[in-house]
Amino acid sequence: MKVALFVTCLVDLMRPSVGFATLRLLESAGCNVHVPETQTCCGQPAFNSGDRQAALALARKTIAEFEGFDYLVAPSGSCADQIRTAYPGLFTDDPEWRRRAEALAARSYELTQFLVDVLNIQHVPGEFSGSVTYHDSCSGLRSLGIKAQPRQLLAQVPGLTLREMPEAEACCGFGGTFAVKFGDISAAIAETKCTNALAARADAVVGGDLGCLMNIEGKLRRMGDETTRVLHVAEVLAGAPAAPGGKAG
Amino acid sequence: MRSQAMFFQRRSGEALADARLRRNLDGLRDKFVGMRARAVSAYADHGTATVPNPDFEALRDAGAAIRDRVLKDLDVWLELFEHKATQRGARVHWAKDGREICEHVLAIARQHGITKVIKSKSMLSEEAQLNVALTAAGIEPVETDLGEYILQISGNEPPSHILAPAAHKNLDEVADLFAEKHGKPKKTEIPALTREAREVLREHFLSAGMGISGGNFLIADTGSVALVTNEGNGRMVTTLPKVHVVITGIEKIVPTLEDFATLMRLLPRSATGQEISNYVSVCTGTKGEADADGPEHTYFILVDNGRAGLVGSEFQEMLRCIRCGACMNHCPVYQTVGGHAYGWVYPGPMGSVLTSLYTGLENALDLPHAATLCNQCGVVCPVRIPLAELQRKLREKQTERRLRPWTERAALGIWAWVAQRPALYALAAKLGVRYLRWLADGQNYIKVLGLAPGWTAGRDFPAPQEGTFRELYKRRQENRT
Numbered sequence: 103m104k105v106a107l108f109v110t111c112l113v114d115l116m117r118p119s120v121g122f123a124t125l126r127l128l129e130s131a132g133c134n135v136h137v138p139e140t141q142t143c144c145g146q147p148a149f150n151s152g153d154r155q156a157a158l159a160l161a162r163k164t165i166a167e168f169e170g171f172d173y174l175v176a177p178s179g180s181c182a183d184q185i186r187t188a189y190p191g192l193f194t195d196d197p198e199w200r201r202r203a204e205a206l207a208a209r210s211y212e213l214t215q216f217l218v219d220v221l222n223i224q225h226v227p228g229e230f231s232g233s234v235t236y237h238d239s240c241s242g243l244r245s246l247g248i249k250a251q252p253r254q255l256l257a258q259v260p261g262l263t264l265r266e267m268p269e270a271e272a273c274c275g276f277g278g279t280f281a282v283k284f285g286d287i288s289a290a291i292a293e294t295k296c297t298n299a300l301a302a303r304a305d306a307v308v309g310g311d312l313g314c315l316m317n318i319e320g321k322l323r324r325m326g327d328e329t330t331r332v333l334h335v336a337e338v339l340a341g342a343p344a345a346p347g348g349k350a351g
Numbered sequence: 352m353r354s355q356a357m358f359f360q361r362r363s364g365e366a367l368a369d370a371r372l373r374r375n376l377d378g379l380r381d382k383f384v385g386m387r388a389r390a391v392s393a394y395a396d397h398g399t400a401t402v403p404n405p406d407f408e409a410l411r412d413a414g415a416a417i418r419d420r421v422l423k424d425l426d427v428w429l430e431l432f433e434h435k436a437t438q439r440g441a442r443v444h445w446a447k448d449g450r451e452i453c454e455h456v457l458a459i460a461r462q463h464g465i466t467k468v469i470k471s472k473s474m475l476s477e478e479a480q481l482n483v484a485l486t487a488a489g490i491e492p493v494e495t496d497l498g499e500y501i502l503q504i505s506g507n508e509p510p511s512h513i514l515a516p517a518a519h520k521n522l523d524e525v526a527d528l529f530a531e532k533h534g535k536p537k538k539t540e541i542p543a544l545t546r547e548a549r550e551v552l553r554e555h556f557l558s559a560g561m562g563i564s565g566g567n568f569l570i571a572d573t574g575s576v577a578l579v580t581n582e583g584n585g586r587m588v589t590t591l592p593k594v595h596v597v598i599t600g601i602e603k604i605v606p607t608l609e610d611f612a613t614l615m616r617l618l619p620r621s622a623t624g625q626e627i628s629n630y631v632s633v634c635t636g637t638k639g640e641a642d643a644d645g646p647e648h649t650y651f652i653l654v655d656n657g658r659a660g661l662v663g664s665e666f667q668e669m670l671r672c673i674r675c676g677a678c679m680n681h682c683p684v685y686q687t688v689g690g691h692a693y694g695w696v697y698p699g700p701m702g703s704v705l706t707s708l709y710t711g712l713e714n715a716l717d718l719p720h721a722a723t724l725c726n727q728c729g730v731v732c733p734v735r736i737p738l739a740e741l742q743r744k745l746r747e748k749q750t751e752r753r754l755r756p757w758t759e760r761a762a763l764g765i766w767a768w769v770a771q772r773p774a775l776y777a778l779a780a781k782l783g784v785r786y787l788r789w790l791a792d793g794q795n796y797i798k799v800l801g802l803a804p805g806w807t808a809g810r811d812f813p814a815p816q817e818g819t820f821r822e823l824y825k826r827r828q829e830n831r832t
Contacts, residue, residue, distance in 0.1 A: 109820050109821070111770075111780075113820055114780060114819050114820040114821055115780050115783060115784060115815060115819060116813070116815045116816070117815070117816055118816055118818065118819065118820035118823050118824075119816060121820040121824070122820075122823070122824075137824055139773070139821070140773035141773075142770040142771070142773055142776045143770045145767075145770075147763075147766070148763060148766075148767050149743075150724060150743060150746070151746060151750070151759075151763055152743070152745075152746030152747040152748070152749055152750040152755070153747075153750050153763050153764075153767065154747050154750070156763065156764070156767035159767065159771055160767065160770055160771065163771060240723070240724070240725035240726060240727075241726075244725070244726045244727070244729070244730055245726065271727075272683065272727075273683045273723050273725035273727065275683060275723060276723065277722070277723025277724060277725070278723075278724075279720075280720070280721075280722065280723050280724075281805070281806055282803045282805040282806050283720055283805060284360075284363070284684075284720070284721055284805070285803075285804070285805025285806055285807075285808050285809055286363070286364060286367055286805070286808060286809055287363055287367065287684055287687055287688060287721070288723075288805070288806075288809070289808065289809025289810050290367055290687045290809070291683045291684070291686075291687055291723070292809070292810060293809075294683075294686075294687075316812070316813050317810070319811075319813050320796070320806070320807075320810035320811040320812055320813055321809070321810040321811075323796055323810070323811045324809065324810045324811050
């Protein structure tokens with residue numbers, strides 16, 4: 103099974119350890135994983151900012167890079183949703199590209215969705231000593247229906263206890279460029295999310311989208327919380343060491 | 352109402368700084384969200400069953416289908432309504448915009464020698480600034496919806512929520528306001544306050560010559576208007592005065608009473624979590640000979656004000672809206688800044704879309720962007736309006752019309768250009784990581800980010816790990832061979 107890893111631009115830039123954790127999970131599940139070298143971004147920032155032309159250009163590029171594999175897997179519900187849901191709709195006047203977009207969309211998955219719904223894995227390599235609370239990211243939850251999959255996988259991690267936070271499904275306030283354009287509103291929404299996350303009294307907040315996680319981590323620290331770890335679900339499931347470069351600092 | 356939507360940034364900033372408003376909004380959120388959730392899960396005796404409740408999801412499909420059926424042949428249904436309503440003795444007027452609404456109302460008032468008007472809630476009269484026009488013509492408008500009444504005596508404040516206009520105020524603020532305006536000792540209990548308002552309003556109910564109401568639905572088959580209220584004031588407004596004027600948008604029409612019944616299963620549950628609202632009135636025509644009460648003269652003012660232009664457009668789905676308020680109740684942005692920040696009549700997700708479409712894209716540049724696109728609004732909408740997608744489409748329209756600031760367009764343009772050139776992109780990402788790590792200066796978090804001050808004003812920015820994924824992956828592959 104040839105699986106192409108869509109790293110996502112945020113993981114590439116900010117937290118490669120998530121990409122390596124994803125690799126480890128896929129490889130330990132027996133996938134033959136490829137990482138197309140020329141990949142950059144799925145184009146969602148342009149799409150959500152209203153720049154359809156830029157979104158189209160990046161969609162064509164991504165489709166061409168990934169259509170030769172059996173599956174595309176991304177450690178992000180948001181990027182996976184862009185490819186699955188938004189791509190086909192971009193090519194309303196172009197039947198040939200629309201067909202290609204639909205073909206890729208049907209084979210594109212968010213990581214936890216792929217591990218559960220396609221591979222049905224029963225064992226994950228990771229170990230975790232302590233409790234976690236899971237934040238459901240918006241696109242993954244409301245567009246792709248990802249809710250049970252990450253919890254099912256976390257339940258397989260030895261030593262891990264899941265403690266649900268109140269309003270786990272509520273938006274964290276990230277919203278891509280919204281977080282910068284309306285930073286004060288975004289931070290206020292993040293504060294509500296963090297207050298709920300802290301109420302779970304877990305050792306770590308875990309989620310499937312790095313954008314949300316950076317928002318939550320940044321707000322927790324600004325609120326004075328220095329101890330609650332903020333981790334991508336891939337990092338917890340893989341139990342992999344940090345990326346070869348190590349943590350910042 | 353003159354739109355202040357272009358001042359969203361400033362007005363939302365003021366809202367964020369208002370601690371009392373934030374507390375009031377927190378209370379509102381818990382109440383509305385919880386009540387809807389309970390009503391939806393209990394629908395059709397589903398008890399504790401799965402979320403989402405499949406029966407309620409099917410009901411949402413039915414609701415959307417009814418609205419789409421009307422919108423497909425809106426002109427035909429409107430003609431049928433006009434015919435049926437006229438048959439029952441009502442007069443139907445058409446208004447192109449707010450100015451024409453005011454002209455019709457003033458002409459009717461003059462014709463009947465009206466000096467005082469009692470009103471139940473009508474968002475259309477907000478669109479038209481009707482109270483200003485009435486007052487200027489020497490006619491006294493009295494709001495009888497408790498929330499609207501509170502706002503009227505509070506210096507004609509605009510509503511901040513389409514169902515609960517005074518949702519931004521708490522009990523104590525209202526108690527102080529009543530004590531001041533009514534000149535009576537301050538009450539602290541809600542029943543005592545409502546009684547006090549009732550006593551003041553009773554006088555007006557009995558002395559006004561004209562009642563003005565909105566309409567939740569117009570029923571084409573019978574020529575009726577349906578009103579859904581919780582306070583009973585709507586019933587007084589529509590039956591006590593000798594003249595009743597209904598002001599509604601042309602999109603509020605439904606074909607039959609049966610369709611109305613279906614939508615009534617959705618509306619109160621989505622709005623307030625009630626199975627049914629306290630009062631549901633269906634008013635048809637004028638007072639008949641056998642009727643004990645009712646108006647001698649009934650007028651409908653059916654308003655376009657931008658609606659007809661949406662029919663057949665990519666924004667037509669917005670016309671399905673039945674004004675339940677669920678989208679704003681569940682919106683993280685509305686929950687945080689409240690309704691006034693949006694600057695016109697309608698707040699929240701539906702308001703961002705309607706304000707852009709009815710007052711002009713260029714007059715509400717921030718609104719479609721003031722959303723995280725979390726789509727909680729779309730998930731709770733009883734008629735399945737894809738509100739997040741409509742907001743995103745409005746962003747596209749802004750880009751097409753080159754309404755975005757040049758700095759934003761330039762930044763996006765450069766980024767997209769680079770992202771299509773993998774080698775250049777890899778270099779830019781590598782340098783970006785170096786730059787961010789230099790800013791972090793050995794720490795795990797960046798406290799001030801010059802390129803994105805909006806981020807670091809309210810939270811830290813986690814520093815990147817060392818090296819991009821593509822650099823590290825390449826190194827790993829080289830070591831393996």
